[in-house]
Amino acid sequence: MLSHEDNTLITRVSPGTPMGETMRRYWIPALLSWELPEADCPPVRVRLLGEDLVAFKDTEGRIGLLDEFCPHRRVSLFFGRNEECGLRCVYHGWKFDVAGECVEMMNEPAELNFKHKIRATAYPTVEMGGIIWAYMGPPALRPPPPQFHWVQMPATHRHVSKVLQESNWLQGLEGGIDTSHAPILHRLISETSTQPGFKPSNPFVRGQAPNLVVDLTDYGYQYAGVRSLGETEVHIRTYHFVMPFHQLRPSRTETGKPSVAGHIWVPIDDVTTMIYNWEYSLGEALNEEDRLERRLGNGPLDVDQVTFRSRKNRANNYLLDRNVQKTETFTGIEGINVQDRALQETMGAIVDRSREHLGPADKAIIQARRLLLQAVHTVQEGGTPRGVNPTYYGLRASEGVLPRDADWRELLTPEMAEIDILQTVQPALYAGAKVPDAGTCGNKATR
Ligand code: FES
Ligand SMILES: [Fe+2]
Missing domain, CATH: 2.102.10.10 (Rieske [2Fe-2S] iron-sulphur domain)
Known part of the structure; x- marks a missing residue:
């Protein structure tokens, strides 16, 4: 839980607010x-x-x-x-x-x-x-440009979309770094269902309640959900939280290509958020079906491309189908990210964190709040907050089923960052970013 005071401090982002001033550093x-x-x-x-x-x-x-x-x-x-x-x-x-x-x-x-x-x-x-x-x-x-590994992927392999959420940004972020909900909220209850979600046979669902491991870094943290799979194996899913509002996770595209994906929860104001969704394929190029994001519910079939409002929204109870809830999916709401937005919006515009009851499965959320509050204090004291320096450039994410006694850090760490990029931090890629420069219209150079 958070005190009323800290909850206000961490959620409000308008000009002049402590978190607003902190977020303006990124x-x-x-x-x-x-x-x-x-x-x-x-x-x-x-x-x-x-x-x-x-x-x-x-x-x-x-x-x-x-x-x-x-x-x-x-x-x-x-x-x-x-x-x-x-x-x-x-x-x-x-x-x-x-x-x-x-x-x-x-x-x-x-x-x-x-x-x-x-x-x-x-x-x-x-x-x-x-x-x-x-x-x-x-x-x-002004920090170095946001040259995440994923922004450097060719457009053929990368996809980006956005969708509105009617709640404070922190509720969205906390959902994104909360691995414990994922195989529950997003599970199918029928192996043969064609609805989006994790099938009962998926090791993510079969695994027991996760043990969370959070490793602090200078950009935020990397963390893993470790789920026991019987006597001999464990399911490990690794993520990154990059300050102040980025999540990176392992994923699969709509057509099943292994991918890395993530969300960015950008505050429009204190009670509205624009979620940016990105993904890149680790294999072949994305196709039109991948870009529809049917499974997640973030694409043009589900989201108005002018207002970026989801067609399944609070006003229509996200088209909840009680029959589907009985027979096919845990929620009865179609679309993995629609489910996330639905539940996070039901918490109210800005959830009262003084009334929560957090457990060990909320460890990553607790840690993110600590880092955000710490960043606010750092900025207030004239310092540089975590996540401004470009140490996050090479990050990606991974998951797998490993033998129970394997050293999962050693096995998965190479897949959690693109070391080459970290080593070279390419000036050539900087040059690819369109920073406005002097033009020939008779006006001054810009910034
Ligand atoms: S209000 Fe814009 S020019 Fe007068
Ligand atoms: Fe989720």
Whole structure:
């Protein structure tokens, strides 16, 4: 459990809040790359950590992420004209470049040079792994780009999606680092069911209640759920928690290819979260079926691609089917991540953690809370929080059934990180990230 005070401290993310200031020290997914498909395309509204923003791609392909409201008289720039290297407010024609500089004012005489005094709040972005990431913290403290192993995978093998969750971000994260629920909530109760879920014969389900092993690292922790499988074997599933909101796990694609997958729980505000879902195949390229994410319920069949709201949602009880619950699945709700979101939303917008009863199976959750609170205190004291430095770059995850007396750390550790990447931390891949630079539209270099 947490005290009311700590629960408030750890969950609130608006500007000026301790956790909000801490989270602003990391790169944060702002939108998917395909939402800004081409130069001068329509701007997109983005809400991040309680701030209303607007994203646009300028004539030169540079990405701007500005305060949604025009500095003149606070009209929404979402309604603006994206033209000639800037976003122009349609009320009085003030125009802003991707760095937030006011480059033109249609309602003031040019000789006044008033435009030089005006700036819109603008956040730097980097495009990696099919996601446009934003940095909203102090410019001097901007960390290296979020060059996770998975963002470096070729687009043919990688898939990214996003979906809205109607709860505080920490409830989502805690579900993602809670291995003990997975073979329970997501199990099938019939071996022949065609619903998504873990079959009764799956060792993940057959295993006994897990023993959790949490190894602290400088990015967060790696952890394993160790489940006994009879006299001679154990099932081991390893994960990583990367501060402040990333989960990495072993997985399989929709069509059964071994993969590594993960989620990122990004606070839209205190009571709404955008979950980014990513996966890459360890074998052959992904196909269209893999990208539909039917099993997880995160794809275009299940999630509106404009609002990113799940079609199975709180308003319709996630299309819970009591007959399916009796005969096929533990929940009666279809879709593994739909099940996660459903249960986490039932906890309320921000769960009251002073009323919980945690046990040893909640060890990873307890540890994550400790690390998050520690990061808040580190930032308050002027330090650098865990997970900002690029030691997470090579991480991946693994699972397997091993002999009971095997040294699972020794066997699985090589599969939990791409050592080559850690060793080289490629400058060439840095160069692949689209950081806006000086253009030829007569505007200044951006950030
Ligand atoms: S409100 Fe935007 S230019 Fe006047
Ligand atoms: Fe789950």
